[in-house]
Amino acid sequence: MAGISDQAIKTQYAVNKYRFQKQELQNKEFSDGSGLEMYEFKYRMDDPQIGRFWSVDPLASKYEYNSPYAFSEDKVTNSIELEGLESVAINALWEQVKGEFNNAGKKIDNLFSAQSSNDHTTSKSKMAVEGGSVEQAKSVETTNNYSLNFGMGDFMEHLTNTNTTEGGPSLKVEVVQTQEISDKTTTTTKVGGLTAVGVETTSRTDGTTSQSLTISGPAKLGMIPNGEVGIGISTDSKGITTFSFGASGSGTIGNSTYGGGIEASVSGSNSTNSGSSSVSGHVEKTSGNDKNKYSVKIQF
Numbered sequence: 001m002a003g004i005s006d007q008a009i010k011t012q013y014a015v016n017k018y019r020f021q022k023q024e025l026q027n028k029e030f031s032d033g034s035g036l037e038m039y040e041f042k043y044r045m046d047d048p049q050i051g052r053f054w055s056v057d058p059l060a061s062k063y064e065y066n067s068p069y070a071f072s073e074d075k076v077t078n079s080i081e082l083e084g085l086e087s088v089a090i091n092a093l094w095e096q097v098k099g100e101f102n103n104a105g106k107k108i109d110n111l112f113s114a115q116s117s118n119d120h121t122t123s124k125s126k127m128a129v130e131g132g133s134v135e136q137a138k139s140v141e142t143t144n145n146y147s148l149n150f151g152m153g154d155f156m157e158h159l160t161n162t163n164t165t166e167g168g169p170s171l172k173v174e175v176v177q178t179q180e181i182s183d184k185t186t187t188t189t190k191v192g193g194l195t196a197v198g199v200e201t202t203s204r205t206d207g208t209t210s211q212s213l214t215i216s217g218p219a220k221l222g223m224i225p226n227g228e229v230g231i232g233i234s235t236d237s238k239g240i241t242t243f244s245f246g247a248s249g250s251g252t253i254g255n256s257t258y259g260g261g262i263e264a265s266v267s268g269s270n271s272t273n274s275g276s277s278s279v280s281g282h283v284e285k286t287s288g289n290d291k292n293k294y295s296v297k298i299q300f
Helices: 006-010 090-109 152-162
Strands: 024-026 038-040 045-047 079-082 086-089 112-129 132-149 174-191 194-203 209-218 228-236 240-253 256-269 274-287 290-299
Touching: 086 090, 090 132, 090 152, 112 174, 194 228, 209 240
Parallel strands: none
Antiparallel strands: 024 038, 038 045, 079 086, 112 132, 112 290, 132 174, 174 194, 194 209, 209 228, 228 240, 240 256, 256 274, 274 290
């Protein structure tokens, strides 16, 4: 029986010290083999022999009705201890976990997208200023958006609500297409070697307005002609603010100008306390009053 004893194989493996509520057990850390025999929560040490903390709760003033040494506010059957501070109901924790899974599914659905647009200039004016020029153009931009929908958001919501995949939506690969038409006013100011581009747009689709400002300057980008790097910021009427950094290049062939570039951006919303980041690449062609642009984006 010694060959199948639990003691026979224990010395072959590292001892798991992350046990109760996934907290690290401090034991056998002294040279004589003894130890504190305490669970190390983030803010306090817990003595598992008496089910109490050694030190006063840092939030004791908020919970005067509790003992400052109580574990999980003495709600040990339906709650867990939060980092040595307070109790968290198990059902509330599960709702939080469900929300994280569901949000992860939705993010996967929005991970890959592509876009094609035609920006048609309807009027243009230009004036000289000291050391440079200011050009203003009004245009109508038609944008086609394409996104890959894997159905992961609906799949995860069904799974977390029912704890089974039976009877729920299946995973898929579906291309979702939407179109948006916007009126744009673009003001380009060139002074010295810097270019500032301000854009104001109003969507004919849902009335959303946005404003953006990008400042760029020349840069050496290897073999890329007319290289530029720039930083930008944009806001819209939905409360979303985006900061971006990009690099691009362009060249002229015949009567057309071709360009391309990459951009990294971070977006956030104060109203929903949420945010995202993305990396995108684009190519474009400008001929006369029309600019056609094609881009792909990965959003995190």
